[in-house]
Amino acid sequence: MKKKFAVVGYGGMGSWHVGHAQKSDVLELAGIYDIDENKRTLATERGIYAYSSLDELIGDKSVELVTVAIPNDVHLETVTRLLRGGKNVICEKPVALSSEDLEEMIKASKESGKLFTVHQNRRWDIDYLAMQQLADSGEIGKPIRVESRIHGSRGIPSDWRCHKQYGGGMILDWGVHLIDQLMLIYKNEKIATINCVITNITTDEVDDGFYLTITFESGAVAFCEVGTYNFIALPRFYMKAEKGSALITDWREKTKVAKCKYWHENDVLPVQTAAGLTKTMAPRDSVTLDEYELEIPKSDVHNFYRNVVKAIDGEEAQLVTHDQVRLVLKIMEQAFKSAELGQTIKFEY
Ligand code: NAD
Numbered sequence: 031m032k033k034k035f036a037v038v039g040y041g042g043m044g045s046w047h048v049g050h051a052q053k054s055d056v057l058e059l060a061g062i063y064d065i066d067e068n069k070r071t072l073a074t075e076r077g078i079y080a081y082s083s084l085d086e087l088i089g090d091k092s093v094e095l096v097t098v099a100i101p102n103d104v105h106l107e108t109v110t111r112l113l114r115g116g117k118n119v120i121c122e123k124p125v126a127l128s129s130e131d132l133e134e135m136i137k138a139s140k141e142s143g144k145l146f147t148v149h150q151n152r153r154w155d156i157d158y159l160a161m162q163q164l165a166d167s168g169e170i171g172k173p174i175r176v177e178s179r180i181h182g183s184r185g186i187p188s189d190w191r192c193h194k195q196y197g198g199g200m201i202l203d204w205g206v207h208l209i210d211q212l213m214l215i216y217k218n219e220k221i222a223t224i225n226c227v228i229t230n231i232t233t234d235e236v237d238d239g240f241y242l243t244i245t246f247e248s249g250a251v252a253f254c255e256v257g258t259y260n261f262i263a264l265p266r267f268y269m270k271a272e273k274g275s276a277l278i279t280d281w282r283e284k285t286k287v288a289k290c291k292y293w294h295e296n297d298v299l300p301v302q303t304a305a306g307l308t309k310t311m312a313p314r315d316s317v318t319l320d321e322y323e324l325e326i327p328k329s330d331v332h333n334f335y336r337n338v339v340k341a342i343d344g345e346e347a348q349l350v351t352h353d354q355v356r357l358v359l360k361i362m363e364q365a366f367k368s369a370e371l372g373q374t375i376k377f378e379y
Contacts, residue, residue: 032058033339034092038084038108039100040064040073043122047097048078054332056339057095063087065100084108088115095342097149098122101190102197106131109146113138118145118342124206124362125355127197132359136352145342147350151331152207153214157278159327160285161267164276165215170289171272175251176215178208178267181260185232192233199236200256201228201362208254209358212244219246225374226365231259242365244377276324285324292318 035057037047051057061079070080081087097120112119125148126132139146190196223245228237244252267278274289300307340346368375
């Protein structure tokens with residue numbers, strides 16, 4: 031049976047959740063609540079019930095599940111009120127602005143016995159899934175270095191995201207997704223150090239981009255970069271692994287794989303560079319290298335909500351766990367610390 035569902039915050043992402051629920055096979059939309067009366071009127075005009083207050087929503091006992099899609103600085107209060115009011119809660123990312131806030135949410139979830147999870151929807155992106163499945167399959171061996179980049183050229187949005195007090199900036203906005211993905215690709219590795227450099231090209235108040243290097247105890251490296259002032263974009267994903275390399279140029283492109291068949295080569299044909307010949311940097315030929323493309327993975331983002339509903343009913347474990355979101359938040363906190371100190375820092379779990 032479908033779960034009665036409501037959304038708090040009827041802005042950009044809240045509207046997405048509403049639209050998603052209207053098509054869902056596991057949710058039945060009960061309504062929305064937004065602090066802004068104009069948003070409530072807009073919802074009503076669209077035929078969606080608008081609760082007049084959070085208390086009215088909490089008082090509607092038919093609603094079992096609520097998604098919170100409001101600016102980052104106000105997640106804590108709304109999430110804890112809903113959990114303590116008996117609702118299962120999905121919070122938008124980034125879940126909180128500090129580990130202390132997250133622990134309060136987890137405490138409210140444990141004490142109320144209600145499910146609490148985070149909308150890490152980019153786990154269903156096909157570019158990430160292709161990299162994660164390639165790493166898991168061992169087809170080109172263990173990843174030595176994975177680089178994950180997103181490059182835009184319009185600066186950061188001019189809404190609350192450009193203000194520190196609301197939890198703005200690109201580490202919290204996009205970094206949270208890229209770090210979450212990388213930690214699932216490298217799920218068995220222990221982090222040794224963190225190095226982060228942030229950029230302030232278009233605004234000083236928050237980071238408008240960053241370069242983050244996570245070095246694992248094994249020596250493997252996860253790197254991610256967000257840029258909002260890149261008029262030529264670098265590829266979305268690059269993986270250097272024990273037996274080959276992989277590249278995804280754009281969000282929905284196929285993965286190009288180059289797998290080393292034989293390490294040893296007999297006759298290397300040098301390439302001509304401006305300053306002379308090089309064999310070291312000459313490309314390999316098909317005798318020693320296998321080059322091919324991977325099929326695009328199948329993905330359905332509705333599976334996030336399907337999992338949440340099954341987890342509420344005790345039929346599945348929740349996919350986005352407290353431990354995972356705790357780790358991503360710690361990485362972001364220590365990324366800010368590293369950037370502030372201008373140093374690589376030892377990671378504290
Ligand atoms: P937005 O500014 O478009 O909408 C926020 C809405 O929340 C507004 O309508 C505002 O009136 C309302 N609001 C503010 N405080 C409130 C409160 N205390 N109670 C009720 N309503 C309140 O912002 P957005 O882009 O929708 O972002 C909302 C959240 O969703 C953020 O946490 C953001 O990081 C996240 N988000 C996630 C994704 C994703 O892909 N997972 C994408 C975009 C945004």
